[in-house]
Amino acid sequence: MTIAALDATSRPSVAHLLVRQEDEDEFVLGNPATGRFVVVPEAGARLIELLAAGHTVAEVADVLEHELGEPVDVLDFVEMLVEAGLLDEREAAGEAAAPRVEEAEQGKKVKYWVVSKIPPWVVKPLFGKAAWTFYVGCLVATLVMFAADHSLLPSYEDAFVVTDIMLSLVITNVVVMGLAVVHEIWHAFAGAAAGVKSQLRLERRGIFTVLETDLTGLWALPPAKRYSPFLAGMGFDSFVLFAAVAPRFAYSRGWLDLNPHVVRFLAMLVLSQVGKLAFQTMAYLRTDMYLVMATATGCKNLHQVTRLGLKRLIRKLTPVEQTILRDADAKDLRVARWYRLLYLAGIVWMGWFAWNFILPAAKVTIGWAAGVMVGAPVFSFYWWEGIGLVTFAFVNLTAPLFVALRNRIRARRAARVAVAV
Incomplete structure (x- = not known):
């Protein structure tokens, strides 16, 4: 140009x-x-x-x-x-x-998420040394309780809080989405504490649809100041996980009397938070821990370099991909030698998670819905409940595909704009 x-x-x-x-x-x-x-x-x-x-x-x-x-x-x-x-x-x-x-x-300027405009002095206490000691303490205490009582570990059945599957899915998804929003708010708070505004967007990570806080402005800060915003969401998740496990641990020891419905609700929270924390460790999906690792190693384009390096072993790269790999930063190439093992392990984990959690839950949901639709009178309440369950399962299973399609359409539009310029 x-x-x-x-x-x-x-x-x-x-x-x-x-x-x-x-x-x-x-x-x-x-x-x-x-x-x-x-x-x-x-x-x-x-x-x-x-x-x-x-x-x-x-x-x-x-x-x-x-x-x-x-x-x-x-x-x-x-x-x-x-x-x-x-x-x-x-x-x-x-x-x-x-x-x-x-x-x-x-017709307007970039819109930043309103929670990211909070003055730094308001949210800085949430990310000081005392706060991070508390978050880490919550995680360590939770791991100790898991080790002491394996029955506290989550199962896909914990997603069903009550016997009515439709009501269970509504409760679970409302709670999970609410906690996901607060997770992103914690990222935005930490960014605001560092003087960086952010945006909230819907994205795809592998087979998962996720909310994501765009904190691009962090790259203007020294590496040491990026870690807290990157890890803020996991800090919040660790606190919620501890708050859900501790009462169940006390209940299992007879130290606390809880209503069975409360126990089931807490089990659902444990499943949600363990899944979130495990997901964030999947660096190959460019999650929070990927950003931490890329910052710590000083890498510039580690994910793409690793992906292209593995792709080259299976099929021929395009001329553009060959150029990217040829001109890659030496640090990216060096770290990619061992990072590719994490990348492959992440793919295996995602398949395991889908097989042991997503597919069984979908099977129970769709099977129950089919039984209701066959046995209930057409257009009755239970018939519509079955329709709602099938629709819900379909949306959850196909949402990542729709996000991927949206991103591809946006990329093509951007390419056309670039050519026009």
């Missing part, structure tokens, strides 16, 4: 871009307004510094050639920033910024 208005006399408007050193010779360059970030070498960071000081493209090229001892194509670098979404064409040419494609389509 060539920007007609961009030439050697241009003064690209880059003052709004953030530059932060990520490694010894690498810097993160980003635009907080668009949530776009790229990794550039030290020369790229220096180039932005000179442009931000008001120098023209030609002047920056002269300074860099003098400092580095070799010519630098500043025009090409600025065009790369436009392609990456950090600048629009008017900003690159030094003119007034134009509305971004997303804003032009929506």
Whole structure:
């Protein structure tokens, strides 16, 4: 792409871009307004510094050639920033910024999740040293109780809180969705505590449909400040899991008297929270722990590099995929050698979980619904209840496919916009 208005006399408007050193010779360059970030070498960071000081493209090229001892194509670098979404064409040419494609389509600026706009001082106590000691303590205490009493471990049958399957699924899904929202709110709170706003979106991870808090702005912060927002949801889940296991443990020891319905409800909470925490450890699905691991290892594109490395063993890569793998960062290639084992283990776990939890629950639900629909008068309450159960099971099983289709449609639209530009 060539920007007609961009030439050697241009003064690209880059003052709004953030530059932060990520490694010894690498810097993160980003635009907080668009949530776009790229990794550039030290020369790229220096180039932005000179442009931000008001120098023209030609002047920056002269300074860099003098400092580095070799010519630098500043025009090409600025065009790369436009392609990456950090600048629009008017900003690159030094003119007034134009509305971004997303804003032009929506007629408004980026919408951040309202809970992410809370002042940092309000939510910081939730993520201080004392708070994290509490979260870790809850998880450790829960593991100790599981080890002491294996009957507290979850089973797919725990999803059915009452004998009426329809009512059980309604209760379970309302509770699970509510806790999932609070899980994401905890991510947003932790982001707000670090001064980063976020967005909530629906995404797919393997065979699962998930809510996801977009905290792209964290990449503008030092690595040490990213861990708390990444792990915040798991901290909340650990607390809820402890709160559900502890009363059942006391009940099993005769220390506490509980209503049987309460015991069943707590068992359902345990199933929900164990599933969530186990899911977050599946790094190959780019979950919370993947972000933690990628940050700790300093990787830039570990998931894609690992996936393409494994794909290459089975089938031929496309030219674009071959280029990505060829130009991959050395850290990504090095970590991918052992990360691929976690990747494959995650695929096996997902299959095991589907076989032992999702399919049995779906079988019970659909079987019960079919029995009701055959035995009950057409259009009666129980007949409609059976229809509702079948519909519910179908939506849950096919939701990931619909999300995948939506993402593919969006990717094609973005590609058409890029070609038009």
